[in-house]
Amino acid sequence: MGRAEERRARQRGGHRAAPKRRRSTPEAGAAPTAGGTPAKGRIRRLFTWKKILGTFLGCCLLVILGLVGLYLYVDVPAGNPEAQQQSNVYKYSDGSLLARVGETNRESVDLSKVPKDVQHTFVAAENKSFYTDSGIDVKGLARGLFNTVTGRGTQGGSTITQQYVKNYYLNQDQTVTRKLKEMVISLKVDQKETKEHILAGYINTSYYGRNAYGIQAASQAYYQKDAQKLTVEQGAYLAALLQAPSQYDWAVASATSKRLVTARWNYVLDNMVKQHWLDPDKRQAMKFPVPKEPKGAPGEEGQKGYLVELANQQLEAQLMRQEGISRNDAVQQVIKRGWTITLNIDKKRQAALEKAVKAEVTGKLDPKSRKVDGDVQAGAVSVSPKTGRIVALYGGEDYLKHYYSNATRQDYQPASTFKPVILAAALEQNATTQDGKPINADTVYDGTSGRQVVDHGAKVGFGPPNEDHVDYGPITVQKAMNQSVNSVFAQMGVDVGMTKVMDTAKALGMDTSGMQAVPAQTLGSMGASPLEMAGIYATLANHGEKVTPTIVKSAEQRDRSVDMPDPVGGSVISRTAADSVTSVLTGVVDDGTAKVSVASNPLRQGRQVAGKTGTSDENKSAWFTGYTPDLVTSVGLFGENPKNHNQVTLKGAMGDGRIAGGGPPAKVWAAYTFGVSGKAKFDLNTTQGAAVEPTPSLTWSQTPSETPSRTPSSAPPSTTSTAPSRTPSRTPTETPSGTPSSTPSRTPTGEPTGDGEITPPENPLNPDED
Incomplete structure (x- = not known):
């Protein structure tokens, strides 16, 4: 007896074989069919493993035949x-x-004129297996096809051969047809041409930014030398650029982009070490090769x-x-x-903005007599708040001389022009002070310079000084905005919650990525551009409906056009909150830091104006962002060393001592705006702020320990103002709960105003200091 028979005999011994189930008896719960066979049995017979395998193999065969047919059908086109x-x-x-x-700035060079180590930087950056692969990355191609079909965008992973084919033989369209052609042509090119020919084609057809196509043009654009003289470090930077040429150009890159391109540069060199193309010791000694200044x-x-x-x-x-x-x-x-x-640029308004900058800033600069005048950069953006269209823009002295646009740069502090955002957050969130009183234009804060900010009794370790260390004592939010009192808004930011403040900033249009929600941000210590600030104030002017400043009106290309998004979106803060901020900001013009340059300007002719001045730490930037009902314009002056582009002070420029936001920036704004804007009135839905009649009562945040010694009386409004001054008409009578100082710590030279406060001393060189 064989082993198999013995095993079957043992299995039968002592065990009864289970009776076979009748086919005609349906299982419990199974619906019998007309022929007596259960439906589940039919499904099993329909989806047998043999049929599934056969179907799968059949599909694979069809795909293979399709690819073979595609390979035979698609020819390598003539590159042009x-x-x-x-x-x-x-x-x-x-x-x-x-x-x-x-x-087109393009000049092709033979690969033999590009140092071998520099050639390797591109391979290390884009396609380490370039010298051994078949010209395509199957996984990357499949991923790209899937993403294109499903509308999920594109992903990296293309080989150097594929990128060369896309640059030289095809186009940048993201379609399934183009990707399939790219695959077939890449396979054929890889079989037909040498790797050296493909690599040369790739580095000679790629776009590197700065209007440079090909490695020779890029070498000249970034390092002002021929490609054959490039170092490994410089080659690695050019190779890193290809991932995002506009974003990674060192001259215009943000802090984040500089970190990214530096990381990419390190990645390239580290890959070269792994591929044994670069000595590890030499790699460790390499330093990032900062490129030279670009030229338009x-x-x-x-x-x-x-x-x-x-x-x-x-x-x-x-x-x-x-x-x-x-x-x-x-x-x-x-x-x-x-x-x-x-x-969307209006030719007349563009000319008017350029004329205003020349009249109030660039025409007054004399670098030969005052070295600091050579450090002054101006930028401005003007927007229609109702349409979101950028109607005028000033980017700098000359694009060919100063490549970096001062209108869009985000590396300078907006300073006190950020204060309206804090107030907007307070009003939108119905925030209260530490003692539970609602925050509005009438709320009284302690304006003592350097006063430590508290959060429910605990000091947060932040006590910013006011300008010139002036102590204002008890002061309303309206007056604090007029005089740009740091101590008030630092406390208000904590009262509202800095996370909510930064959320409001983001909603209004500020790029808050990478910003921390800390009390120091109340001073506008983050970076921002005139473009961003114009968008934020345009949203306030547009009653809280989001305005995204847009310069493109239409874009057409042969047989297609691109629909640009609507610059005006939905509401991001309530109309009441936005209009209340606008009302408060009219006080800055009529009774505050912009009074001399804007309110008293003879060209004003009764126009209603809202705005805010700003002067950053160490006077490295000065701003005025303001608006009439039909036009919002943000003007900034920036101190920049022309040689290394480091931030420097503006003090002494134009012979004016300290450059404040209420000085040249506000003068540029007024000279431009009053020449091109209409005379419409603000349509405000609010009961508070300088643009409306004052209410009879005040709300105290930190009540003073004694009634101010000087009884407030109504002060006459500015003769050029179209609204009454927001000055309280009676003495607050609430019982004091704190003991802030109500007397300035140093004797000011100014005369008392009608509200019982003392005007801080005016700068003899610039009375509008912020």
């Missing part, structure tokens, strides 16, 4: 990248020509380059949103691709 480069035409809002940008292209002189740059950026951002493409692909689709881009 130069034909894809066409001039972009930029127009003013009225259709007249602003600029034509189209000369012909046709972009004056303000044109700044306008073109922002228009390109906004169009690229919209393409990224609409088509789910990467920033790099969006740049490739926009730069010199035959677009006709009409801007």
Whole structure:
């Protein structure tokens, strides 16, 4: 007896075989069919493993046959990248020509003229297996196809061969058809051409930013040398740039972008060490090669380059949103691709803004006599709050001389122009003071300079001084906004909650990424641009409905056009909160730090104006952001060393001593705005602030220990104001609960005002100091 038979005999011994189930007896719960066979049995027979396997193999065969057919059908086209480069035409809002940008900065070089180590930086950055692969990354391609089909955008992973094919033979469109063609052509190119030919084609057709196509143009643009003289460090930077050329350009990169490109640079060099292309000891000694200053292209002189740059950026951002493409692909689709881009820029207002800056700032600079005058940079953005259109922009002296746009730079503190955001947060959140009193324009705070901020009895370790260390004693929120009293708004920020303050800032349009919600932010210690501040104030002017300043009116390219998003969105704060802030800000103009430069300007002619001055720490920046009912404009002056671009003080510029926000920035604003704005009145839904009649009672946050010695009386409003002064008409009578000082710690030189306070001493060189 064989082993198998013995095993079956043992299994039978002592065990009864289970009776076979009748086929005709349906299982419990199974519905019998007409033929007596249960439905579940039919399903089992329908989906047998043999049929599933057969179906799968059949599908695989169809895919393979399809790919073979595609491979045979698709030919390698003739490369003609130069034909894809066409001039972009930029127009003013009225259709007249602003600029034509189209000369391609490209010069191909033989790979033998590029140092071997520099060649390796590109391989290490993009495709370590380049020298051994078949030209495609199957996983990356499958991922890209899936993301394209499902609308999830694009992802990296393409080989150098694929990127070369996309640059040289195809285009940047993100479609399934283009990706399949890319795969087939990449396979054929890899079989037909040498790796050296492909690598040369890749580095000679890629876009590096700064209007540079190809490694030779990039080498000149960033290091002012030929490609054959590049060092490994410099090559690694150029290789890192390809991931995001506009974002990673050191001259215009944000702090975050600088960290990212530095990390990318390190990644490239570390990969070279892993591939045994770079000695570890040499790698450790390498330092980041900061590139040289960029230069604008012909046709972009004056303000044109700044306008073109922002228009390109906004169009690229919209393409990224609409088509789910990467920033790099969006740049490739926009730069010199035959677009006709009409801007929202109003030619007359643009000319008026340039004239105002020249009259009040650049025309008064004399670097030969005053060295500090060579450090002054001006930037401004003007927006219609009802439409969100950027109608004028000033980016700097000249795009060919100062490549970095002062209108969009985010590296300077907005200082006290951030204070209205704190008040907006307080009103929107119905916030209360430490003793439970509602925060509004009439709330009285302790304006003692350096007063320690408290959070329910506990000191938070922050006590900012006021300008010139002036003690204001008990002071209303309205008056504190007028005089820009730091100690009041530092406490208010904690009363509201700094997280809520920063949330409001984000909702209004500030880029708060990477910012901490700490009390120091109440002084505007974060970075911001005139573009951002114009958007924030435009949202306030638009009664709380979000305004995203937009420079592109329309964009058309041959047979397609791009729909730009509506610059005006939904409500982000209530109308009452927004209008109340506007009402308070009219007091800054009529009775505060902007009075001399704005309220008293003879060109005002009864216009209602709201705004806020700002002067940063060490006087490195000075701002005025203000608005009439139909126009919002943010003006900033920035101290910048022209050699190393470090931030420096503005003190002494134009021979004016300290440069404050109520000085030159406010003068630029007034000279421009009063020449181009209408005379409409604010339509405000509020019962508080300087633009409405004062109410009879006041709310105290920290009540003084004694009644102020000088009884307030109503002061006459400014002769140029269109609204009454927001000055209390009676002495507060609430019982004091705290003991803040009501007497300034030093004797001011000014005369007492009608509200019982003493005006801080005026700067003899600049009476509008913030």
